[in-house]
Amino acid sequence: MKSNIRFVNAFMAFYIIHTSQIGMGILGVPRIVYLESKKDAWISILLSGLFVSLITWLMISILKKNEGGTLFEIHEHIFGRLIGSIFNFLIVIYFIAVHYSITISYVELSLTWGYEGVYEWVWVLALLILTIYAVSGGFRVVTGVCFLSFLLTIWLLFVVYRPLQTINLTRILPIMTTTPSEIMKGVVKSSYTMLGFETLFFIFPFIKEKNKLQLFSQIAVWFTTILVLITTVVSILFFSAKELEKNVWPVVSMISTVHFSFIERFEFVAVPLWILVIFPNLCITLYISSMGIKQIFHIKQKYGIWLISIIPFICSFLITKRVDNNYFFDQIGKIGFFLWFIYPIFLYGITIIKSKINTRSRRR
């Protein structure tokens, strides 16, 4: 029996899943989806949310059928040590790439809004050291980071009241003018923002009440969907079509119309504050990839953390241009879509076949 200190309550899954979904993606998602599915971008988001909810249900079924390990353990269990390790290694690479994409997109944002001229690696190093420090504390610290980040940033939602005063309802009308294929393209494009629910595959062994997990993870993914939906709808109503297609971070531009008598430019508060939003993302991706390294090479997780952290640091000298970054995020979004929207369906099939074979062989 593992000691109790490793476990967290089931409702913590809400914070973990939600905070790892919300990150840099939400700042740009209205534009990215709008480019594909135009006025019906919000339908794409809703469909995407529905899809995520189904996949979440599927994931939990897979995990329960496999007697609750992480995805890394499941891979080894299903495909054997060698092939499983190759799979795991690919997933570790994916998470490192996600980690870097979050870091660099935040760095890019902060360089645009106020810190122009600072070297990218300085930011990346600062974020990395902070992340390493948090992740070294173990899973419970990572959970704590998620919880605190949620509480400290959720109030930003109320900032939306200001853009609401200058919206125009005719901009979203008429609904359903785009073709279904365009809407589906929008769903694929929204994947970069909606991703994060795959964390479920890796936190499962740490959850205390496993039967409550379904409920809390569903609440988490729907809460995220609603947040993304609100930002998308408000952005569509707030900006005219051409303007929305031009803005890299429509949400930040929207926040820039918020002003109080004591803070004239609220976006200069919101952008540094966003570090709290991405911090859980960074912690979780680093934690998961180091867990993978531990599983593959059987080395201590501590070394894994340091080893992995070197990679984003090196990347920060290579991939820094806006155009490159855009391509990079796009690719990660695509890979993520296949890996976490499509792959779990296959995995579910394989698990069922495997368990049938097992029961048959047991009968013999």
Place this chain on the structure above:
Amino acid sequence: MKKIVILLCSLLCTACMAPEKIIEMQGISTIIGFDLLDDNTYKGTISLLQFDRNEEKTSVTLSADGTTNKQIRQKLEEQTSHDITSGQLRTILFNKNMAETVGISSFLDTMQRDSSISDLIFLAITDNAEETIKNKNYEEYPEIGSYIYQLLDKHEKKEMLVNSNLHDFITTLYEIGIDPTLPMIKNANGVAPSIDGVALFKDDKIVGSISLINTLYIKLFTNNKAFLGDITVEIAAEELEKRGMAELNLPKSDIYKITLHPIKYKGNIEIKNEELVHLNAMISVSTLELQPSTSVKNKDSLNKMEQLIGEALNKEFGYILEELKNLNTDPIGIGRKIRSVRKYSYLTEEDLRQKYSALKIKPNIKVEIKRTGTVD
């Protein structure tokens, strides 16, 4: 180990930033104006706020020529020891002539791109931006930028200006089926600059203007929370007699003048079909002034009065709509509304422009007199 990490974090997170901005070193620009010199060169004029207490002057104006906005700024930097910042930039003025011939959208790119420029900055049109900024006759404000900002801000909040900040302008400029408007600032010798009408745009070029009071008809349909400003209507006495209001014992006069204060309003663009659009609006008003003094007590005559006022407004609105159609500019956003109907959502900007001049627009403003002040 832990302590070293914390130390490293705190060093990294605090020290590695661009150098601090010291207020005495800053030249805070509050207003910038652009004039056209010839085909490709523009003249930019800025007003800088001075923070040095030893200086008597509170502001400095500088101008420079250049081909792009930021090049002008570079040249302006050469003329001052201060570091010019645009974080407090509140107003951008454009030369009217320039806005009529070359358009102003090329200037807006940098305003959008530069994150230090707020989205809430005002845009305005003036005959000669340089002269307006060099005008010394502003009131008690420290410099011209603050004065013009207050002038525009007050008018947007309290009076009859259609929203005119950068965000509103760009949004309406880029949107299909609505054209932007900007306030015009008049600059005369020896007096402070003042607001003088609203410029109407077609795309990014000025095609005409309407008076400040008449913007109320635009605001009725574009903004549902604006202040409309007071409405003055003149009604001929014979018109009153025709309606059978003579028995009211009204004081003898040829013309009746009524000033109304709008309390609430609701405007709605109703698309009847491709050729016919109804502009319905309902304004609740309180009467501010009646010349000659009249009291309307009975309900029937009040209804008739409301009808008369409504008709007078509709008549005037009709003229304005006719003018807007002649100029082929659509500040009300009728085109946008047409496009939001499923049947017509395929229409492009050119289609809408063509349709607009042939469109039948029927104004239908109703007035409801809710309050009459302390007397009736």
